[in-house]
Amino acid sequence: MNKEGKKNLAELIKHMKPKLNDGEYVFVSLPNIDNIKREDTLFEFKEAEGITVVLEKSKADNLKLKYHFVASWITLQIHSALEAVGLTAKFSVELAKYNISCNVVAGYFHDHIFVDKTDGLRAIKVLEQLADSYK
Secondary structure, X not given: OOOOOEOOHHHHXXXXXXXXOOOOEEEEEEXXXXXXXXXXXXXXXXXXXXXXXXXXXXXXXXXXXXXXXXXXXXXXXXXXXXXXXXHHHHHXXXXXXXOOOOEEEEOOOOEEEEEEHXXXXXXXXXXXXXXXXXX
């Protein structure tokens, strides 16, 4: 597998192929994650105020974790380079035009977008229209 991602903004947008993943996801903040199995988390990020953990809503409910935001998870299936410029800005501005908030996480291979659960399908349409505008 090619380890180098794409950098050309037009190519990234044109071929981003947004995919709506199944499930509902939540963000929680905890002082430690000792009681959460690593395989139950989608990702974690250490902040000064606590450890942000993203996991499936059902797993958070089973662990009786508090959260305030239920999200849909969208993956852009293009392998974007971590140093690529403009992709996040382009799709976040486009989503904002439709009053869709997005929380973005860059993985090594793909960008992942978390939107309000009620906006998942609408966000996919907006992203697909953006991609089509580059074809």
